[in-house]
């Protein structure tokens with residue numbers, strides 16, 4: 001062995017020995033360090049802390065980092081007319097006229113041959129609860145298994161094209177192959193949309209797909225996600241465009257949607273004049289009535305106020321409810337003394353109605369509405385105002401008035417996290 005090679009070997013061995021010694025010292029033992037207790041819970045409880053400054057970009061090389069991607073199921077028939085389905089994420093609307101969808105498939109898939117031969121396919125849009133099927137259908141090939149039989153899903157012959165759709169999927173798009181492009185690893189099939197069918201259960205009153213009811217599935221970074229709440233409308237293009245520099249706030253992102261809603265809830269005191277629908281108010285009331293209640297008494301009654309004159313009267317006569325003049329509606333949460341019982345625990349109505357109120361506030365945040373808790377009980381003067389304005393019977397005690405509307409964006413959440421308020425025992 002040459003002298004220089006020998007020296008290099010000695011050097012490498014010394015570095016390795018030092019590294020092992022250091023690792024041992026840091027651990028305090030030879031055992032691998034145990035995973036921190038409650039590590040998962042901890043990350044879920046706090047907003048993900050960002051250690052890097054924004055805009056410090058790192059090259060990731062050539063990767064399919066397009067976010068978000070759909071995860072859909074493509075339906076096709078083979079030469080014998082056997083229905084098959086495969087999961088595809090490399091899919092998207094690619095033309096408006098004729099309205100078309102592009103789907104890329106590897107030649108190794110069974111569906112590739114099926115679509116090439118039958119010149120038809122369906123795109124089946126899953127709701128998030130169908131994720132197990134999307135996973136399965138994307139793992140096994142129709143060459144080896146009958147995926148409809150194995151999953152129990154039902155193939156239905158499409159109305160206008162020579163392909164099956166999946167009955168249990170809430171939206172199905174029938175496509176006729178117009179062209180394809182061999183791109184390298186994948187063949188991109190372009191399908192003209194011939195018809196779209198959607199389950200009535202996911203349509204809103206106008207007959208359009210309600211994205212919240214659909215709850216579509218997102219595929220991103222090798223994982224499946226649900227979509228979140230609506231955050232903006234297509235039409236409002238200039239809102240928030242002010243020429244000022246944009247600084248992202250990565251510290252305000254949460255591990256899951258529920259925590260995001262809890263931490264993003266704020267008292268909204270400034271509303272736009274956009275109307276709030278009866279369905280939206282009902283969503284809030286359903287959330288309110290889902291609150292915990294002592295011995296399930298449900299000692300509450302909810303008044304929904306939408307008349308302008310009543311909202312204005314309450315605004316003028318309640319000391320901290322001026323925002324009612326801008327609000328589109330208000331929910332008045334009342335304790336119902338007839339339901340509250342007569343025993344020592346009668347006072348639980350306050351706690352129960354408070355829990356219902358918080359649920360209403362969180363539900364409002366979750367559907368893009370703003371709301372604020374304005375107290376009535378235990379102030380006699382304020383309860384009297386509400387009782388008189390709403391003509392309440394004697395057994396209905398108003399706990400609060402919750403003005404509701406679309407937020408202007410002026411109100412922001414407060415950071416109330418104070419470790420000194422916790423006593424760990």
Ligand SMILES: Cc1cc2nc3c(=O)[nH]c(=O)nc-3n(C[C@H](O)[C@H](O)[C@H](O)COP(=O)(O)O)c2cc1C
Nearest residue numbers: 086087088089090105106109110111138140141142
């Ligand atoms: C989330 C997900 C997305 C996928 N996207 C594609 C895709 O866009 N194109 C493709 O060729 N295969 C894709 N696959 C893989 C196919 O679904 C898989 O190879 C399947 O077994 C093919 O079925 P088949 O042989 O019955 O046609 C995806 C799989 C998963 C799980």
